[in-house]
Amino acid sequence: MWGLNLPIVLALAAIGGVLVWRRAHTLVWLLYSLGALWAFFKFGFVVPIPQSVATIYLAITGLALVAYASSSRERLAETVQPIKRLILEPRYRLALAGLLVALPALAAYNAYADLTMPLEAPGFGREIHPAPPPEITVHDETVNMTTGDNPYLHYKADDPELYGKHLENGRRVYYENCFWCHGDGMGGDGMFAHGLNPVPSNFNDVGTLPALQSSFVHWRIAKGGPGLPGPGTPWDSAMPAWEKFLTTEEMWDVNLFIYDFNGFEPRALGQH
Amino acid sequence: MTAQTRLRRQVAATFAVATVLLPLSASAQVDLGTEEQRAAGKVVYDKYCGQCHGDTGDGNGYATPRVKPKPRDFTTGTYKFRTTPNGMLPTDDDLRRVIEIGAPYTSMPGWPNLTSTEIQNVIYYIKSFSPDFENPDRYAEPIDIPRPLESTEESIARGRVVYEEQGCGACHGEAGRGDGASAPTLVNDKGDPIRAADLTQRWTYRGGPTKEDIYRTFSTGLNGTPMPSYADSLEVEDRQHLVNYVYSLGDADDPNYGTLITAVYSEEPLDLQDEEALDALFESAPMTRFPLVGQITEPGRNFFPPVTSIEAQAVYNRDEIAFRVRWHDLRADTSGRNNPSLEVPMWDEDNGIGGDATDAAGDSDDFFGDFGGEEAPAEDDFFGDSGDDFFGDGGDDFFGAADAGAGGAEFSDAVALQFPASLAPEETPELKPYFLYGDAQNPVDLWFVNLTYGVADTFRGRGSDSIEATEADIVEAVTSYDQGAWTVTYKRRRSSRAGVSFAEEQYTPVAFSVWDGFNRERGNKRALSSWFYVYTEPSAEQTVAGPVLRAALIVLAIELLVVFLVRRRARQQAAGEETAGTLTATEAPAV
Amino acid sequence: MKLSVPMPVRLVLLVVGTTAFYMYLGQIVPQKEAHPPPPVLISAEMTTEDLVAVGAELASGKGQCLVGCHTVGQSGPLRYPDLDGIGARAATQIEGLSGLEYLAQSLYEPAAFIVPGFADGMQPIDQPPISLSEDEMKAVIAWLQSLGGTPTVTLDTDLGY
Amino acid sequence: MNRNRILFGIGVLAFVSVIVTVRLGGFLVDNEYRQPDRQVAAQEEQGETELTPRQQGIVDEQAADEAEARARPYEEAEYRTVPFVGSRVTVWVLAQLHLLFAAFVLAVPLFAFIIEFVGYVKKEERYNKLAYEFTKLLSVSFSMTATFGAFLTFGLIILYPKFTNYLMHIFSPTFLPYVLLFFLEALFLYSYYYGWGKFGPKMHLFLGxxxxxxxxxxxxxxxxxLTFMMSPGRRDDVDGDGVPDFVSAVSESGALLSLRDAFFNFTWMPINIHRIIANVAFGGSIAAAYAAFRYLQAKTDEExxxxxxxxxxxxxxAxxxxxxxxxxxxxxxxxxYAFSQxxxxxxxxxxxxxxxxxxxxLIGNLFLGANYYLWLGMGRMEGGVHFQKFIKWLLIAIALCFAVWATPRYAISSVSEIAAMGGSSHPxxxxxxQMSAKNTAVNILILSTYMSFLLYRRTGRQSVHPHRQLLTRAQAIVFSSAAALVIFYGVYGYYVDAAIRIRFAIPQVYSVLAALVVITVIDLPLYRNAAQSGETKWGRMPAVSQYALIFIALSFTWLMGLMGYVRSGLRQEWHVYGVILDTSPDAYxxxxxxxxxxxxxTVLIFFGLLGVVFWLSSLGGKKDWEPKAVADGGDRLEGGQAA
Known part of the structure; x- marks a missing residue:
């Protein structure tokens, strides 16, 4: 459900329930919160969340817990009380010794696990949608990235029949050329997608097409991977520069089609 | 991989449903849905299906000319994946299963986002294309799929006997790699060439990877293909043994694609002629499988590469580095020519393209103007609307039964490793040459082996249209073909003046290309990979003791410090209380 | 007696520590330096005259002609031939080669003809480490032609290499 | 006594440094023509007519140098460089420091004026005193601003002469008003500060x-x-089609077309608004840091x-x-975005x-720090424990929003993680x-922070309003419905088109603002003349709260530095976006x-200077309101610290 590993989530919740029932001490709660969140981030998702994000979350959690523990004098005193007792009272000497051994052992194990992780190819950050140049030239036609727009979009209101023709042409172009990578359903999961890095764009994603002006999409279609600026790692992208294969009209038509297929509108000019 | 796991689960679930429910539903009943349901199905069909299967269901959509295997022609009523006996119509659940999970490694994807009702409606609509579905005689009860037998050694051995007795190897090959003697000649009932499944790569099974799937395929056959049903010729038990045998041919459900070749260090000399020593060396090196896809970015677009993956490993010693790659090919094509700079047309059109071809050609005329050279006559044919393709033998397919009959393809099999000509500067480690043969600023080196000659040539690529043979580096290679598997072993000195050097602990980008001559792959028409990496493992034994010890000591030191501070403060407090001093507000909390 | 850290020290620690923490955040995110696109040296519509200017720039820059090797307008015990007047001289250096061909050969295959009195030592400059592109070679040739002669090279000229 | 000694020390130091500067300058100027060997040559020339070949060589070389210097034509420099750090970093740091001080100088009068006004209306002397306390920080900061402004101007003229010249070409008519206004500001500032208690309250307020x-x-x-550099043109609907057009203020070659368009350019107003608000927040936090600094030094309870x-x-x-x-x-x-995709x-x-x-x-830290301070503040009141139990939930809400806000759209991930996720974003x-979630998070953050404030406000107080229960419930309903609305729009945003989703931000903001206003309006009568269950004990704060204030100030400063960078860095290799290209080596x-x-x-330098400002501010002007003993106590401590 929701991409969660239910057994893990339920187990963590159950422990929390037990703590409520037993009216656990603040310190126990703090330790539980940190530990449970750690476990949740690490094992709680079917698709594991990236280490970097988990680290951010845990850092925030840690900060919040420290803030909570010290948010009043009484609570601080209450929180550190067990620690003080553990350290000071002679009868806990054995437990203290145990802790003194256990924590370094844990750290050592952690370091060991880090070192023996299977090797991976180095990954590099990449800009998914890098900024376009101010204008591009496609087949001797200059398109301004800010003011440019799909020349056929207005048919939608003005001449639905002609609009339909452009859509159909776009459909043809898409299923002749694009679906190998971007997929039949435009989920970025075509039959070749698994072999490509970066993965092809997912047009179903609400954060992709609707966030872009159609001029941007035209830029990506016409200039392809080789037309990306450096931060977009043009050397990796398998997106062809379609201006080599397609006419301007075909490119605008397929642009029209991918928006229409997913029920999205391009970001309008000057839209916030 | 999760997608694969999910797929497997869905298959299992579907079967559970199928086996429980089907006997109850009177399958012989003709259920064509209501008018509204079919109309609703048409809406979905037109949006998601028509582009391949054709708006009239004739399997002739926009994409059809370029995909292989061809999209199903619904007007024939012939379906491959069924639980019903050979020649019969599929049940609705058979259709539903394919719609939900698709057919792996074909252009038919799964449609997990369609609702159950939508799928049912589409099924009703699809059925309306063929009159067969109105004929109650074409319906049959689904077969019974028993629980798989345990994969014991005896069962597998028995399965092997069945495999041999039934002549499975004739198509699927002795070792199951899809390389049987008649494999190159296979066509379906429409005359389209098809390939026998590579049984060692379970994840590519079109009908699904589970034992139930395999059993079903034997038992019902694949309608319209040379794959027959063994329901009559084999006992259920033998079929179950055969399932176990086939299942044992592959060692994984998932391809487990990797991203890195770890080159291991060895003190031994790397002698390509000493086969045994070499095998022993590579035994110790981890093997990584990389996905290959068609080159569809540049002219020479290859929409259906038969080779979908390649395995690679590497070892190195003080001076030299050796790579070994292995992939499956249904036939060793070692008679033709091939090299990366051979010119190719925009794409090889398939049969049945008819009038559409002129359209496509018209759009790209100016582009083709740039092409010339050896393939020129081919272009003429290709753009003529005669429908003849340029192989001239009148055959409809370019898989070319005629070629096979003549004993050799026009183009030979080949493979290439691709490396950057120079490593990226340290500040920008992500910088690489363009993965398609590099570009003018950042060239690549290709270690190319034409398997006709079995020696390595080096090429320098400065873009797809600028590839030249170089002799900057001496790369040696040995090749072998064994039961459908090519193995090529490369060797070069680690350091190079002109090309990339393999220093220890270095990540070197690498990419692969495979040409299947039988598929007329040559030049830029090939199966390729994106950039991956070779990591040259440090030669010295790595120790983890140091960092581990350091981590432990740091934590211990912090602990001791805390204990010390707390105790000391407690002592002071005690002393303070004795002198009746209390802490002021500012001092109370420890910061 | 008191174990606490003095307030100013705490303040400084807080200030430096917090700043360092934020700086650390800045270090762990992906690091990318975005350079402006390199200036376009040679474009398709350049005239011969433009090429001469670009060639001159290349000669003292990327082309490395004037960096420790050749000179223009000097005499004496030089390492390599002085280039002054080469534009006029080129046509007569080798029989059968026009001025343009001679210059092209000198750049692409320096070893093919060594000016008497000098040692062989020049590298083909279309190859690494200098790696001039064909257009850049044309610009350099245009510049060479302009030294004592009339430049004729355009970007459409076929150098024969 | 201590102070006198310090002042004396400063005097001596100043004297010495003047002498050293003059000497050093003279040395540098002279030295250019007086290298030892050349001097010898010149002296010997006078005495003897015969020169050794070496001497002759030196003389010749000198003559050649001079001739060359004379023959060299005058060239306009486009850029100059600073060794080691480079021009960009120099100007960057100078601009940043100038801006930080300027922001402070602009902000403090704003709220000093308001506080004084409140004091005037309420007729409470303590507000007046507080306003004066804030103003004390001004005069030194004003000088700092001016100093760094001059530094920055020189930096620009020296290091980016051509570009500075271009800006002058565009904006020269604005310089005179600017300088005049600056002069006026000095006038008002000093009369406001020194005139405290000397003018009538209305006159003084007018000055403020x-x-x-x-x-x-x-x-x-x-x-x-500066906004011209980013967007050299004005937004206007020229063709009357309802879609705003971009009217360029300069021609393609960069020549000025209309000063009006250049001045009232696209991003000018947004920056104005953003800066005023940010300045006040920043000024407040710095002033709070000053108070924290003094609090930590304070010895007496009054202080x-x-x-x-x-x-x-x-x-x-803040x-x-x-x-x-x-x-x-x-x-x-x-x-x-609207200006340029x-x-x-x-x-x-x-x-x-x-x-x-x-x-x-940074912003998450700021919110957390601010709330934390409020929670600790409950300790000032007797009976503050009552509301402590809410802290947990507030904290959870804040941490959640913080986490949402810090979630990157595309995570840094290893290759295998990317493979598992099927891309750079987690399913x-x-x-x-995405924006929907982040908008929601920030709105909830704001609501939570306000909630903290409300709780703080009622700690230790008991409303005596006849309808207190009803009103409190009304507040709760307003609060929770605002939160519900914000969350609803946040979630609903995922089900609609981007074009519609983007507009959801507006009802979210309005519902939050409305809730804040309504709750405040209810709260004022509710707690008017409330019964104090215990006394508010100002000064009864743990030290850690004061460090939290300084932490907040620091985060604010750092945030301003970062945002300044992004605003300026956005232009990438352009001096003036799309018009004047930066061709210096620092263009990347x-x-x-x-x-x-x-x-x-920059932040460290600023805080170092701020330390000086704080110290200087704490030196003077105490005797006006504070008892002698306190002033002495403060002095002793500061003296000790400085020594």
Whole structure:
């Protein structure tokens, strides 16, 4: 459900329930919160969340817990009380010794696990949608990235029949050329997608097409991977520069089609 | 991989449903849905299906000319994946299963986002294309799929006997790699060439990877293909043994694609002629499988590469580095020519393209103007609307039964490793040459082996249209073909003046290309990979003791410090209380 | 007696520590330096005259002609031939080669003809480490032609290499 | 006595440094022509006519140098460089420091004026005193601003002469008003500060008012210069089709077409608004840091109480101003997007997208710190424990929002993680990385912070209003319905088109603002003349709260530095976007790591200087209100610290 590993989530919740029932001490709660969140981030998702994000979350959690523990004098005193007792009272000497051994052992194990992780190819950050140049030239036609727009979009209101023709042409172009990578359903999961890095764009994603002006999409279609600026790692992208294969009209038509297929509108000019 | 796991689960679930429910539903009943349901199905069909299967269901959509295997022609009523006996119509659940999970490694994807009702409606609509579905005689009860037998050694051995007795190897090959003697000649009932499944790569099974799937395929056959049903010729038990045998041919459900070749260090000399020593060396090196896809970015677009993956490993010693790659090919094509700079047309059109071809050609005329050279006559044919393709033998397919009959393809099999000509500067480690043969600023080196000659040539690529043979580096290679598997072993000195050097602990980008001559792959028409990496493992034994010890000591030191501070403060407090001093507000909390 | 850290020290620690923490955040995110696109040296519509200017720039820059090797307008015990007047001289250096061909050969295959009195030592400059592109070679040739002669090279000229 | 000694020391130091500077200058100038060997040659020339060949050589060389210098034509320099750090970093740091002090100088009069006004209306002397306490920080900061302004101007003229000249070409008519206003500001500032208690209250308030007007005007003029660099043109619907068009202020070659368009350019107003609000927040936090600094030094309870209260007010001002800041930021970002898609994507999705993850960390820290301070503040009251139980839930809400805000759209991930996720965004978490979620998070953050404040406000107080139960419930309903609305729109945003979703931000903001207003309106009568269950003990704060104030100030400063970088860095290799290209070696956009290093160094320098400002401010003007003993106590401590 929701991409969660239910057994893990339920187990963590159950422990929390037990703590409520037993009216656990603040310190126990703090330790539980940190530990449970750690476990949740690490094992709680079917698709594991990236280490970097988990680290951010845990850092925030840690900060919040420290803030909570010290948010009043009484609570601080209450929180550190067990620690003080553990350290000071002679009868806990054995437990203290145990802790003194256990924590370094844990750290050592952690370091060991880090070192023996299977090797991976180095990954590099990449800009998914890098900024376009101010204008591009496609087949001797200059398109301004800010003011440019799909020349056929207005048919939608003005001449639905002609609009339909452009859509159909776009459909043809898409299923002749694009679906190998971007997929039949435009989920970025075509039959070749698994072999490509970066993965092809997912047009179903609400954060992709609707966030872009159609001029941007035209830029990506016409200039392809080789037309990306450096931060977009043009050397990796398998997106062809379609201006080599397609006419301007075909490119605008397929642009029209991918928006229409997913029920999205391009970001309008000057839209916030 | 999760997608694969999910797929497997869905298959299992579907079967559970199928086996429980089907006997109850009177399958012989003709259920064509209501008018509204079919109309609703048409809406979905037109949006998601028509582009391949054709708006009239004739399997002739926009994409059809370029995909292989061809999209199903619904007007024939012939379906491959069924639980019903050979020649019969599929049940609705058979259709539903394919719609939900698709057919792996074909252009038919799964449609997990369609609702159950939508799928049912589409099924009703699809059925309306063929009159067969109105004929109650074409319906049959689904077969019974028993629980798989345990994969014991005896069962597998028995399965092997069945495999041999039934002549499975004739198509699927002795070792199951899809390389049987008649494999190159296979066509379906429409005359389209098809390939026998590579049984060692379970994840590519079109009908699904589970034992139930395999059993079903034997038992019902694949309608319209040379794959027959063994329901009559084999006992259920033998079929179950055969399932176990086939299942044992592959060692994984998932391809487990990797991203890195770890080159291991060895003190031994790397002698390509000493086969045994070499095998022993590579035994110790981890093997990584990389996905290959068609080159569809540049002219020479290859929409259906038969080779979908390649395995690679590497070892190195003080001076030299050796790579070994292995992939499956249904036939060793070692008679033709091939090299990366051979010119190719925009794409090889398939049969049945008819009038559409002129359209496509018209759009790209100016582009083709740039092409010339050896393939020129081919272009003429290709753009003529005669429908003849340029192989001239009148055959409809370019898989070319005629070629096979003549004993050799026009183009030979080949493979290439691709490396950057120079490593990226340290500040920008992500910088690489363009993965398609590099570009003018950042060239690549290709270690190319034409398997006709079995020696390595080096090429320098400065873009797809600028590839030249170089002799900057001496790369040696040995090749072998064994039961459908090519193995090529490369060797070069680690350091190079002109090309990339393999220093220890270095990540070197690498990419692969495979040409299947039988598929007329040559030049830029090939199966390729994106950039991956070779990591040259440090030669010295790595120790983890140091960092581990350091981590432990740091934590211990912090602990001791805390204990010390707390105790000391407690002592002071005690002393303070004795002198009746209390802490002021500012001092109370420890910061 | 008191174990606490003095307030100013705490303040400084807080200030430096917090700043360092934020700086650390800045270090762990992906690091990318975005350079402006390199200036376009040679474009398709350049005239011969433009090429001469670009060639001159290349000669003292990327082309490395004037960096420790050749000179223009000097005499004496030089390492390599002085280039002054080469534009006029080129046509007569080798029989059968026009001025343009001679210059092209000198750049692409320096070893093919060594000016008497000098040692062989020049590298083909279309190859690494200098790696001039064909257009850049044309610009350099245009510049060479302009030294004592009339430049004729355009970007459409076929150098024969 | 201590102070005298210090002043004497400073005097001596100043004297010595003047002499050293003069000597050093003379040495440098002379030395250019007086290298030892040449001197010898020249002297010998006088005495003897015969020169050794070596001497002759030296003389010749000298003559040749001179001849060359004479023959050299005069050339306009385009750029000059600074050794080691480079021109860009020099100007960057100078501009940043100038801006930080300027922001402070502009902001403090704003709320000093308001506090004084409140004091005037309420007729409470303590407000007046507080306003004066704030103003004390002004005069030194004003000098600092002017100093760094001069530094910056020289820096620009020296290092970027051609470009500076270009800006002068565009904006020269604005310089005279600018200088005049600056002069006026000095006049008002000093009369406001020194005239405290000498003018009548109305006259004094008028001075404060004028000070603010003039200061704001100065900022508006300067904003025109810098926003012009980003968007050299005005937004106007020229063709009347309802879609705003871009009217360029300069021709393609860069010549000025219309000063009006250059001045009232696209991003000018957004920046003005953003800066005023940010300045107040920043000024408040710095003033609070000053109070914290003094609190930590304070020895007596009166002093503690005073500075505790001052810190509280400063922080209150900072947080109140901070709440609308994200919206001002969105407005600015939206205008940038509208001006140019390239700039917009550059900012949000491109090179700078990671910068906004850092920004999220900073803002999250700010909210957390502010709330933390309020919670600790409950300790001032008797019976503050009552509300402690809410803290847990507030904290959870804040941490959740913080986490949502810090969730990157595309995570840094290893190759296998990318493979598992099927891309750079996680199937579930990527929802949190989108604008809908982040808008929601920031609105909830604001609501939670306000909730903290409300709880703080009623700690130790018991309402005596006849309908207190009803009113409290009404507040709860308003609060929860605002939260529900915000969350509803946040979630619903995923089900609609982007074009519609973007508009959801507006009802979210309005419902939050409305809730704040309504709750405040209810709260005022509710707790008027409330029964105190215990006394508010100003000065009864743990030291850690004061460090929290300083932490907040520091985060604010750092955030300002970072945002200054992104605003300026957005232009990438352009001096004036799309018009004047930066061709200097510094034209590239540095890595975020490098930028944060520069920001950090700037912040450290600023805090170092701030320490000096605080110390100087604490030197003078105490005797007016404070008992002698306190002043002495303070002096002793400061003296000790300085020594």
């Amino acid at each position: 008012f004028m000070l603010n007007i003039v200061g704001t005007a100065i900022m508006f003029i300067a904003n025109a210069w 503690k109480a005073h500075f505790d209260w001052m810190g509280y007010v400063g922080n209150f001002v 947080i109140i101003a901070f709440l609308p800041l994200p919206f001002a930021g969105y407005y600015l970002a939206a205008e940038i 390239t700039l917009g994507i550059q900012m949000m999705g491109g090179t700078f997208s990671w910068l906004f993850v850092i920004q999220a960390a 579930q978490l990527s929802y949190l990385g 956009t540095p890595t975020l790591g490098f930028a944060t290093q520069v920001v950090s160094v």
